[in-house]
Amino acid sequence: MARHGAELLPEGPSGLVRPAADYLAHIELERGLSRNTVDAYARDLARYLTWLDRRGVRAFEEVTAEDALAFRAALADSGLAPASTARIAVAVRRLHDHLVAEGTAAADPVAQLSPPALRDSLPKALRLDEVEAMLAQTAGESLVQHRAAALLELLYATGARISEAVGLDLDDLDLEHRLVRLYGKGGKDRIVPLGSHAAEALGTWTVRDRPALAARSGGDRGAVFLNQRGTRLSRQSAWAIVTRAAAAAGLDEVTPHTLRHSFATHLLEGGADIRVVQELLGHASVVTTQIYTRVTAQTLREVYASSHPRAR
Incomplete structure (x- = not known):
């Protein structure tokens, strides 16, 4: 039976897909996140993995700070809402944190990048x-x-x-x-x-x-x-x-x-x-x-x- 979220990842190099799937299993089974939250992470990471694959990156060990900056620029030009781009950036950052902690990657290419600016908006409440x-x-x-x-x-x-x-x-x-x-x-x-x-x-x-x-x-x-x-x-x-x-x-x-x-x-x-x-x-x-x-x-x-x- 597929892990929650893993089925939402794209087909691609095992050096990208397998670590991402392991991370989704980690946040579901060890951190206890809900299925909806795990699936949301999976959809955001699917965008990242697809982008890396098209850029010719075959494993997370190959990802550089230049790749991370280019991905952020691609998000900014994607037409997504600021909240969506910020959410995807957070998912990518947490994935790389996990890969370094697990020894899957030696360095974190996004560690020096500041989070994207997000306009502080208040939630809407009805009268x-x-x-x-x-x-x-x-x-x-x-x-x-x-x-x-x-x-x-x-x-x-x-x-x-x-x-x-x-x-x-x-x-x-x-x-x-x-x-x-x-x-x-x-x-x-x-x-x-x-x-x-x-x-x-x-x-x-x-x-x-x-x-x-x-x-x-x-x-x-x-x-x-x-x-x-x-x-x-x-x-x-x-x-x-x-x-x-x-x-x-x-x-x-x-x-x-x-x-x-x-x-x-x-x-x-x-x-x-x-x-x-x-x-x-x-x-x-x-x-x-x-x-x-x-x-x-x-x-x-x-x-x-x-x-x-x-x-x-």
């Missing part, structure tokens, strides 16, 4: 009325509407990642005590409270509608969210449910992660302690959570600038 406008699009009595309501309420009530939401099993829900267990990155789990609206929507979905889908041939009797075939709802399908509700509410560029950002921002604006928000989001470090304090500070500045008579 409360915008969230409510999205949720209003799920009102109705159909199975599809109940599923959409349960999914959107869950995402906004818990700040769950979309992969955590579709990975939920019935055993992870405690609707009586309004709690849900989420499994995050690295296999770490956390308990997050559910608001009354989310608990009610999930109760309606799991009791009234889900059993009919679970009874269908090939049904997944454990998954909370099922598709029309009775199998676990995919990330892509869940993403589409969110974007359809946003479009119906007249909102642009809304993703499942937007609801996660909104969850964190609204908690902090309501006075929640940042350490509590860190735990609820499943962040390993509070530094990651601190970006949301800048979101709320920006909101305060905007309100001040528009409201105070001597702000301008």
Whole structure:
């Protein structure tokens, strides 16, 4: 059975492909990164390996600082978003760090290169009325509407990642005590409270509608969210449910992660302690959570600038 991510690497010289595959196995099995994260690394490294192969490089021992600079220049000219080029650069840097640590390469050709500049952008958060406008699009009595309501309420009530939401099993829900267990990155789990609206929507979905889908041939009797075939709802399908509700509410560029950002921002604006928000989001470090304090500070500045008579 192929290692996670390794099947996404291109065909090429074994001196490139095999060490990259070993690195992907390392970050999955030893560091415990999720399959989605490993696959993301694989896709980024596939671009790097393909570029090296075309340049005539057959093994990582042959990669020079000149090659590293040329690859960075190629990324800059590729038309990719700055965040994407920075992410690929990080994947390449960590691969070479690993190769040196394992003795596969004697030197790190990217060690002296500074990370590419990345514009510091704040995560987008919806206003409360915008969230409510999205949720209003799920009102109705159909199975599809109940599923959409349960999914959107869950995402906004818990700040769950979309992969955590579709990975939920019935055993992870405690609707009586309004709690849900989420499994995050690295296999770490956390308990997050559910608001009354989310608990009610999930109760309606799991009791009234889900059993009919679970009874269908090939049904997944454990998954909370099922598709029309009775199998676990995919990330892509869940993403589409969110974007359809946003479009119906007249909102642009809304993703499942937007609801996660909104969850964190609204908690902090309501006075929640940042350490509590860190735990609820499943962040390993509070530094990651601190970006949301800048979101709320920006909101305060905007309100001040528009409201105070001597702000301008």
